[in-house]
Amino acid sequence: MIKLDRTPKPAELTTELQVALTDEFKITGKSVWNIDFIKKSLLSLSNDKCCYCEANINEESKYLEVEHFHHKGKYKDEVLEWNNLLPSCKKCNGTKNDHDTKLEPIIDPSIIEPKKHLKYWRYRIKGTDDFGKLTVSVLNLNDQDRLVKKRYEIGNAIQIKLEQLNEITDDFINGIQTSTRRKNRIINGTKDLMKEGLPNSIYSATTATIILTDIEFKTLKEKLVLLKFWDEELSQLETDLENTAFELYK
Numbered sequence: 001m002i003k004l005d006r007t008p009k010p011a012e013l014t015t016e017l018q019v020a021l022t023d024e025f026k027i028t029g030k031s032v033w034n035i036d037f038i039k040k041s042l043l044s045l046s047n048d049k050c051c052y053c054e055a056n057i058n059e060e061s062k063y064l065e066v067e068h069f070h071h072k073g074k075y076k077d078e079v080l081e082w083n084n085l086l087p088s089c090k091k092c093n094g095t096k097n098d099h100d101t102k103l104e105p106i107i108d109p110s111i112i113e114p115k116k117h118l119k120y121w122r123y124r125i126k127g128t129d130d131f132g133k134l135t136v137s138v139l140n141l142n143d144q145d146r147l148v149k150k151r152y153e154i155g156n157a158i159q160i161k162l163e164q165l166n167e168i169t170d171d172f173i174n175g176i177q178t179s180t181r182r183k184n185r186i187i188n189g190t191k192d193l194m195k196e197g198l199p200n201s202i203y204s205a206t207t208a209t210i211i212l213t214d215i216e217f218k219t220l221k222e223k224l225v226l227l228k229f230w231d232e233e234l235s236q237l238e239t240d241l242e243n244t245a246f247e248l249y250k
């Protein structure tokens with residue numbers, strides 16, 4: 001989960017339309033929020049990801065679910081309140097179900113910085129206070145099959161990539177392979193890997209955390225600095241990853 005910047009309410013969602021559709025929902029119970037412009041605006045709010053688990057919404061559930069942070073069964077007046085709508089995957093939406101976020105608040109990532117209440121340890125998200133712990137539990141953020149395994153797969157893939165980058169960098173340092181092509185492969189390979197931890201990428205918080213805390217990454221960075229390959233873009237990427245990553249739970 002990462003902090004999302006709430007985009008402005010879509011212009012198409014006029015007060016008149018909002019009132020009319022809210023009334024329609026109260027009478028018919030129809031999913032009046034399933035409108036293309038609402039879905040499109042929600043997708044751009046989160047870069048096509050679930051606001052809670054960061055899965056690609058299209059991949060995980062075929063289609064986006066319009067999530068009502070304050071649930072629609074109880075807070076009927078808010079079913080089309082823009083600030084109450086979030087993009088969620090089917091699993092997170094279903095897991096959260098009718099949890100009452102007013103009586104027992106959890107993190108709304110469009111308002112609260114998740115990192116203030118969540119940390120990371122061994123492919124698991126850990127609440128650092130009661131608010132964070134309730135968030136993890138209500139959203140089942142450590143779902144074994146769906147999320148913990150996925151984080152492990154991401155971690156393993158990062159590890160393999162970092163080992164490869166360290167190997168070809170060692171070859172460069174030892175004079176075995178010193179072509180410009182090889183130099184570019186080292187620099188661009190490192191950049192491509194780091195870009196996977198940027199906020200617009202799926203599972204960015206996990207990816208950024210794993211990269212920055214991996215000993216192979218620290219070693220690689222030292223070598224790139226030594227070779228003067230560590231340029232401004234790499235520095236910027238590191239700063240961006242630091243902003244996305246969780247701190248480790250200790």
Ligand SMILES: [Zn+2]
Nearest residue numbers: 050053089092
């Ligand atoms: Zn989700």
